[in-house]
Amino acid sequence: MASIGSVDQKRKVSERLRRLEQEYQREAVETGTEEENQATELIENGGFEDGLTGWTNSGWNLSDYDDGSGGWEPHSGIWYIWGYSALASIEQTFAATATSLIENCGFWCKLASGGPAGSGLNVYLLYSDSSEESFEDVLFPTDTWTWVDLLSSLNPAKSLIGIRITWFNSYYMLIVDDVSILRMGD
Ligand SMILES: [Ca+2]
Numbered sequence: 212m213a214s215i216g217s218v219d220q221k222r223k224v225s226e227r228l229r230r231l232e233q234e235y236q237r238e239a240v241e242t243g244t245e246e247e248n249q250a251t252e253l254i255e256n257g258g259f260e261d262g263l264t265g266w267t268n269s270g271w272n273l274s275d276y277d278d279g280s281g282g283w284e285p286h287s288g289i290w291y292i293w294g295y296s297a298l299a300s301i302e303q304t305f306a307a308t309a310t311s312l313i314e315n316c317g318f319w320c321k322l323a324s325g326g327p328a329g330s331g332l333n334v335y336l337l338y339s340d341s342s343e344e345s346f347e348d349v350l351f352p353t354d355t356w357t358w359v360d361l362l363s364s365l366n367p368a369k370s371l372i373g374i375r376i377t378w379f380n381s382y383y384m385l386i387v388d389d390v391s392i393l394r395m396g397d
Pocket residue numbers: 258259260285286287288289290291388389
């Protein structure tokens with residue numbers, strides 16, 4: 212019987228197959244065709260384009276005001292929330308998710324004008340064991356859009372069920388938009 216190929220040829224073919232497989236996987240992830248690897252957004256309506264749907268709000272103002280000056284513009288879309296003076300508190304809960312599965316957690320914020328504001332921002336991470344962890348002054352907002360990154364603040368031993376964002380500052384108006392908590396794909 213004729214030999215199919217030398218050991219060296221077989222090795223080359225298998226190496227080529229391995230590379231093709233890697234290339235396919237990479238493209239599938241890039242194009243999002245490999246659905247099982249897609250991350251899931253745990254926050255509903257994080258950009259406030261559906262108003263306050265999904266949120267429990269007390270004191271934040273929903274607005275689409277954008278006159279192109281004075282710092283009043285959304286981070287994306289048209290809508291955002293802003294807080295000022297009175298204690299503003301907004302919260303959303305979702306199915307308990309182990310923090311080890313979360314790959315992104317935070318939100319965008321900026322002062323509508325002036326700044327830096329100093330204290331006033333307080334974020335609470337809510338866990339399935341009914342505990343809350345508070346992060347006061349996690350960031351001193353300025354008049355530039357800034358991502359408040361909470362990923363490293365997640366308690367590694369717990370399951371997250373929600374987030375609450377509060378603002379209280381008598382001198383500065385804070386805008387918040389695009390809240391996002393992503394659960395990594397399987
Ligand atoms: Ca928005």
